Amino acid sequence: MERVSAGTKLTVLVLFAPFILWMLLLVILPHIDLLTISLRERVAPRVYEFSFKNYMEFFVEPLYWRTFARTAIMSILATVLTLIIGFPISYYIAKIARGRLKSSLFLLCMLPFWVSELVRTFGWMILLRESGIISGVLQWLGLADGPVEMLYNDAAIMVGLVYTSMLFMVVPLVSTLDSLDDGLIEAAYDLGGSTIAILREIVIPHAMPGIVSGCIVVFMLTLGNYLTPTLLGGKDSLWFTEQIYNQFITRFNWEQGSAFGFLLLLLSSAIIWTGLRLTRQRLQDTIK
Template sequence: MQAGAKLGFILLISPLVLWLGLLIVIPHVDMFLVSIRERIGVGQYQTSFANYMAFFGEPLYIITFIRTAMMSILATVITLLIGFPVAFYIAKIAKGRLQSALFLLCLVPFWVSELVRTFGWMILLRETGLISKFLQWSGLADQPVEMLYNDVAIMIGLVYTSMLFMVVPLITTMESLDDSVIEAGYDLGGNGASVLREIIIPHAMPGIVSGSIVVFMLSLGNYLTPTMLGGKDSLWFTELIYSQFIVRFNWELGAAFGFMLLFLSSVIVWGTLKLTGQTLKSTMG
């Protein structure tokens, strides 16, 4: 009986251990080892922090790094601002079939791949695209308008891609808020703004934080959207990592960049949790 339980435990835990070990722990350890070696000759390496020095020595890298972080934070904020009312409407105002229908509508875009979705935006935004054509037809523009290949296009793509991951946790937390608590807020003299501030947002905080963390991570690590929608001036940090690994075959520097990105996302998530007084435990349930 005891031995059987032990075997069961091992069988249950082994997929998780294999998953974490093979796909996360071992590659990261190896990446770290790669990132702290310096090539001094053909096939000759020595341990040093030269790659990290290279990162800090080159303004382009640092600027791209900070820009990526800022844009990701902005994308998270915009997603939250759009997603919150949407989630509130679905969770609290819509009833019955309308509720499930709206929820499904949020989900539908995710049935096609991210690549196709991004192409969709290109069809809309490019010089010969739908919006440009419409503007010319309506007389608002007298020549084709190029709306692709800039930061705004990236932002649209990021927000669109992340929306579901913000809306779902928000709906879940808001559904658990009893309607009569909101009514009590009004009954005791609150108006829309104060009920939102004192009751709805504090209640939805775990959802806000977990949604924001997911959206921020997705944006920070996104490669496809910035590459396809961004222009020459909108370099994303993942593109730097890609070019080091694939184009320049400089795995050492690429690995160092990878670790900088991991460090950056960890610090920002930790800082946000501290700032909002939430713990990872309360957020993840």
């Protein structure tokens, strides 16, 4: 660390300037503005008054809060499913696969992240639609008489969300499971522990930090997702980010849209905060 002198003080100021400009102009002030706009009501053309009307509207209009609740519940479900599907895979990569197989499986898990979400979702559209691959395979096997439409429903949304989220669950899980000493598991077997008991008593408690940080990231990304629900869910996907988009772009009701935006931000932050509290982790350690 350098000694403080006039020169270093100047350096700090020069380095601080771009940082604070970035933060103020693109993050802090825009969010303050968003909050202000969400708290005003248009009473006459170009005349606004302070009001909670936009937030009241959210609770009064069933469509709004139901969409919000639906988005939250579907996101929780997607998170749980991602964990359940991803855990055995992570365990396989961390504890069973060895050498080349291990590193190539891990890289394979990263693959979808590198490909645009739009392309991934498009892939699912080709697979699931009426004239798609899965429908074709089912007919070929004789399991279906005619084309089967699997797109545009909640299950399709869920498949897409879990797919998109998988990487963010597998990476933290593999790294915590990797740090678990094999000797502990061997010792537990030697002492006569069953696989289930070992999983419950040793593996899962050790992997807990990875489970929590994976779940936080997956939940946050799912909640804020827009592409997957709109493309795979069709017109009735009822995702909350879609409501925000509609208010802003289609209806041009920026006050209402801002209020929705803030509600989503609150929910997302609350989940992150609770998750960090539960594991006694700091944000700095989770984002890596």
